[in-house]
Amino acid sequence: MLVAVVGAGIMGASLALHFAANEMTVLLFDGATPGSGATGLSFASLSFFAAATPNLMQFSSEALNYHMDVARPIGLADSIRTTGTLHWSTDPAQNKKLLQAASMAEGLGRIVEYLSRNNALNLEPNLSIPGAPEVIVRIPEEGWLDSVHFTKRMIDVAVATGLAHCVSEKCTRIEPLKQGAVVWTNRTCYLVDMVVLANGIGINTLLEDLGCAPLVHELPDEVIQIPYFGPPIEHVVFANHIHFRTNGPSLIVGNADDPTAFCDTGLEIRSARENVSLVRDELKEPSFGESITARRGSRPAPKDGYPIVGRLPGQERIFIAVTHAGITLAPYVALLLTTEIAKDGSCEVLGAFRPERFNQPKDRNRAPRLQ
Known part of the structure; x- marks a missing residue:
């Protein structure tokens, strides 16, 4: 299976690493240097304390713990500074x-x-x-992370597997097909089986072409x-x-x-x-x-503050992964979403973060409850 990941920040890098771990081929698209966008601009704290609800705080704390599980095997344990x-x-x-x-x-x-x-x-x-x-x-238990170094290292490890490939082109449009999608860039186009949009604020432009309202x-x-x-x-x-x-x-x-x-x-x-x-x-x-x-x-910043993770409504082959707290959440979100896609299943932990929550009637369009 060939998966396109749009955006080479910490979320896209995490997805590339985890897709490769699931023995899936991935094309990582970004017209800029990896980690040079919001990832490089971030204060880069590793924190669960800023979460607004107990369940989001629990999710964030699990995500913080998962960082070390990612870091150790790829030689990045020293880059995580859990000094409190x-x-x-x-x-x-x-x-x-x-x-x-x-x-x-x-x-x-x-x-x-x-x-x-x-x-x-x-x-x-x-x-x-x-x-x-x-x-x-x-x-x-909290601390900080060298987010750009961490991002680039994850990409390097993913590429070293032979399953991940960096494409230094800007994605300009996604064309959904019955059995996949076409990724259009500023240079050419690519036929892929699935697409994950992980390009932060750039997601809105791609969503507009797909008939979706801005989410970020x-x-x-x-x-x-x-x-x-x-x-x-x-x-x-x-x-x-x-x-x-x-x-x-x-x-x-x-x-x-x-x-x-x-x-x-x-x-x-x-x-x-x-x-x-x-x-x-x-x-x-x-x-x-x-x-x-x-x-x-x-x-x-997703409109209701919560991460947006999962399949776009009405789009069988297009997924989204975006969150304001990307430095803390990205590797854990990538683990859950790539497992879900690889097994063609549904991860209950991600249930509250689905994009379709924004398509509900206004009186029901409130902050999601985590189960």
Whole structure:
């Protein structure tokens, strides 16, 4: 069976690796460098704590655990940094959300630690933690990932099997057939048995040609890299409305949004200078270099915040795999979807994420329940 995967970000790379593991031939399409889109722009935290519901949090925690199962056999175990995350807010409303998320995680059997300010400073001496938050939540199982390196390595391993092939062409249209599909690119076309759309915000254009309504919002995003010469910071820090982590000699700063919020499509990107100022306030010794780099782009955000995974309604041979939390979820989603396709079956775990939920009447078009 020949499967076309559109998009060579972390989702597409995960799919290529898992299709090859199922002894299926895969063509991986992308007109850009693998991992250069939303994957490369991501803050790249490995987290289940931001999930809005207990069942999505459970799914995310299972996905986080699965990363190591993927990483070990392909020599990437060292690229997963499970150094833990620290979360706090001095805003009462946000602190309440934080504690609700912590209680939800505990209810699922996840490890949650409640720290005083002094406890947190003992773990991270270069933090200042101004404003005396009521509690600081530590999630020791979380961390971060070098998402671009991880993506490229998965593709290399998939290609080395002889079953996966990279096609450096941009997919412009999918033409469904009774027994397969034609993938049209900016250069030519390919006849395949199945197609999986994993190209993030680019999915909407391809869906339009298939007669489907857009399923994904385009969420503006920004990641800032600052040369950092201060004492090392081990944890990924979610402090009030800013989050940051170290990466070698640099500090990586994510959008100044609420880390416990599920999805905010109206997020306004603050300037790099303002974000750096927020991080500076959280450090005792903010020893920064001058060459601040800000990378701006877009990330996909499914309309209801939940992943969209499965066969497109009315299309027997075309599937979709997209999620906002791709760094955490992609390998696990790929495992489940490729197993489902290879066995021509249905994975119950993916039941709540099916695309057809958007085609229901408006009064029923609400956030899905995970079974």
